[in-house]
Amino acid sequence: MRAFVALADHLHFGRAAASLGISQPALSQQLSKLESEMEVELIIRTSREVSLSPVGELFLDGCRRTLAEALRTTEIVRDAPLGVNARLIVGSLGAGANGPLPHMISSFRESVDGLIVELHHHPNNATLERDILDGSIDVGVVRSISNEQLIASRKLLDEPFIVYLPDAHPAADRASIKLQELADEDFILWPRYHGPWYYDRVIAGCQRAGFTPRITGYGTSLESQLALVSAGIGLTLQAASNQSIRREGVRCIPLADSDLSSPLWLAYRRWHRPKIVDRFLDASSPGRGTRSG
Template identity: 35%
Template sequence: MELRHLRSFVAVAEELHFGRAAERLHIAQPPLSMQIKQLEQELGVQLLIRSTRKVELTPAGASFLDSARAILASTETAVEDARRVASGHAGRLVLGFTGSATYDVMPTLAQALKLDLPGIELDLKGEMLTPVQVTGLLDRTLDIGFLRPPARDPGITVSILRREPQIAVLPDTHPLAAASAVRLADLRDDPFITYLSQHRSVVYDAVIEACERVGFTPEQHTEVAETSTLVSFVASGRGVALVPASVQHLAVTGAVFRPLAGQTQEVALAVATRKDDPSPQVARVLSRTYALLGGPH
């Protein structure tokens, strides 16, 4: 069954006149009549009653008209949907966010994308460490990652969005909790709550390097995978922590955030995609990301 046959039948059924239907379809009347005959032969039923004076629908034709209209409408919708996906105005993307970006970038970007690109369905995954995001990009379970570099796999492209200082997270009962700024060296005797070691977290390495630069290595530390857990552990008095400044958007009762005095080591936030990804949806989200957060550095 051809769509042109359905369109021809609907035109004749609505006009109840072959001449007017032919004009509407911009074709000659004989080919139109032939298409209706071919459709009736294919279906094995008579759809129209023709006479010299008028054209009428048979009961079967009246029933088929509703179905033909639905099929044509569905086809038009499918074509429009395909065009919207091909142009990047519709589709589905999976976005991953590193711990601190989960409480800062993710809500801000999600709101902007919902307004600007309502046709793109977003699956947002928070608290994803950089190595996990890299794996997700490579195995195509993730389309865009917001992570902490370095991420040097040749299969992905990484663009720095911003750099931010590390800050201290202290229990509100800590002797330095009321200070306007904290010297990192003054935390040398405190147990630390850190992200995962053994190159599973970029921020872990940055924390250890910052401590070593002022003359100590945290001897007692508890490792956690999620930022919310890290701040909650600090709030419960189990230790102190260093985190990227954007983590202060996560408010947890019992934890206070304080800047570090003097020069502090910055950590970068980057956006990562598969190398040479042709997806127009990815391109549109990246464009909106750069407009919102600043272009790649």
């Protein structure tokens, strides 16, 4: 099962075998044996590529959940002699970790003896949803949910935006700035594939302010975007949760416009979730909105 998941992740026999620490022939033998036992074709092999069959796609979801549960059980057994009574695995976008999440975890930790918290950074909503569904994480802080049938969510906040500018920018000492005042500026954004919902929200906000942003750079993390701002490539718009992040050569200024904001949601599986998740939900503030289950 681990061999199948590794191949599904890499879609390349050599890289999958290397990730498992086994030879490529050994990996092929394991997968052939699995297909023979199940009497189905899980992998489609051609001279050019490796892909999953439709049955393989279905099997993959179950494999991920099974392996995640097995890992969780192993951790519980190992934790017990150390006096650990519970483990909460949290996934979050940078804005969650930089914003409301630390306070939520701190408050919850006070109410649970022997709690271990794992916090995993995720670059986008898609990986968060996948890990919530397969049980790799218990709860996640996301911008949006695409699979509301299987994932429930609770709104944490609607947050305004800030602008990161180079120190030398004429507006660097302003107390705030309006979005429409940035019409002639160069912009640094997240690549759209990194988060289509967030990217489109920023573009739409600029267009409501009367302009389409002139993009001169992309960064796949907040740190990389701030590096480009510091280099004078342009400015970047970020949700206010990130204002705790500072970089030399860059100023952070609140955006005065109220029409550009972004929600943060606490997401979790609707069914078959660990009991620790419900305890965390009960201890957390209910927020201003909910899509719960």
